[in-house]
Amino acid sequence: MSRRTAVITGAAGGLGQAIARRLLADGFDIVAVTRNARSAAATRETLVAGAHGHAVHALHADLVDRDAVRALAAQLRDTVGQVDVLVNNAGAAFAGYGETTDGMELTHALNHLTPFHLTHLALDNGLLAPDARIINISSGLMARGRLDRGEPDVTGISWRHRYSQITVYGTAKLANLLATTALADRLPGGMSAYSADPGVIRTGFHTKAGGLVKLASSLGAIMAQPPAKAAHTPALLAMAGTSPTPNGGYFAKGAATTPPKTALDADLATLVYERTARALGLAARPATAPRR
Numbered sequence: 001m002s003r004r005t006a007v008i009t010g011a012a013g014g015l016g017q018a019i020a021r022r023l024l025a026d027g028f029d030i031v032a033v034t035r036n037a038r039s040a041a042a043t044r045e046t047l048v049a050g051a052h053g054h055a056v057h058a059l060h061a062d063l064v065d066r067d068a069v070r071a072l073a074a075q076l077r078d079t080v081g082q083v084d085v086l087v088n089n090a091g092a093a094f095a096g097y098g099e100t101t102d103g104m105e106l107t108h109a110l111n112h113l114t115p116f117h118l119t120h121l122a123l124d125n126g127l128l129a130p131d132a133r134i135i136n137i138s139s140g141l142m143a144r145g146r147l148d149r150g151e152p153d154v155t156g157i158s159w160r161h162r163y164s165q166i167t168v169y170g171t172a173k174l175a176n177l178l179a180t181t182a183l184a185d186r187l188p189g190g191m192s193a194y195s196a197d198p199g200v201i202r203t204g205f206h207t208k209a210g211g212l213v214k215l216a217s218s219l220g221a222i223m224a225q226p227p228a229k230a231a232h233t234p235a236l237l238a239m240a241g242t243s244p245t246p247n248g249g250y251f252a253k254g255a256a257t258t259p260p261k262t263a264l265d266a267d268l269a270t271l272v273y274e275r276t277a278r279a280l281g282l283a284a285r286p287a288t289a290p291r292r
Contacts, residue, residue, distance in 0.1 A: 006086075008023075022239070025052075066100070069117050088115030094165070096165075132191050145171035154179075177195045181195075194237050
């Protein structure tokens with residue numbers, strides 16, 4: 001069997017590193033993406049210890065920087081040539097409003113715009129294998145998301161004067177799920193895209209977030225899973241012998257699950273997809289499959 005390669009963003013610890021370990025154990029070569037050179041070196045050293053002869057590469061990029069995302073896509077092409085699984089895991093729920101150098105709200109940039117951007121760059125430069133799987137990490141908090149069905153704000157800047165940490169994070173995750181659904185209808189035949197909800201995780205993510213997300217996590221700590229258990233759903237999507245169905249689906253607890261009603265709005269999904277492409281200066285891909 002030919003060797004498979006998986007790219008995982010946000011792999012310095014927590015869920016991302018747990019997914020990397022699962023995929024290494026399943027025979028994948030891994031490219032772990034972290035925020036800086038120091039964390040990349042430490043992550044590679046940690047993963048190599050359990051690699052059992054499989055390749056471990058570590059790259060770093062500040063994923064809220066659009067130029068850094070472009071540079072990462074080029075590095076991936078030079079490092080591994082082709083990717084079988086792309087796991088867009090990096091994320092954060094910032095406690096207050098902030099903007100990137102491109103004028104995008106930070107939570108939307110990291111949780112929605114960056115995975116969309118990296119995925120499309122990988123598609124455009126031929127990085128993805130013909131049967132590649134794209135797995136975007138979702139969250140149950142998307143049920144708290146708010147998007148105008150006529151004028152959805154995909155960049156988050158409308159939250160400048162009414163910032164609510166949980167709602168903004170949920171909105172970014174909702175936008176990403178909708179865009180993932182629309183992308184699935186626009187992929188070349190053989191490729192697939194999924195949204196994977198790992199559930200509540202016992203990591204430093206919520207503590208670092210601060211604000212209401214930290215409070216909510218402390219109240220729900222008894223329900224939190226260790227990263228190794230939370231990695232089950234995204235790892236299953238990556239490792240399954242045949243591509244899970246439905247393409248574009250939302251998966252939780254290892255199975256396809258019905259998302260909140262707003263996430264099922266096909267017209268909104270198309271609008272979010274097209275507006276996101278436009279915000280990033282990308283060409284929207286035409287639909288190649290019938291709308292679900």
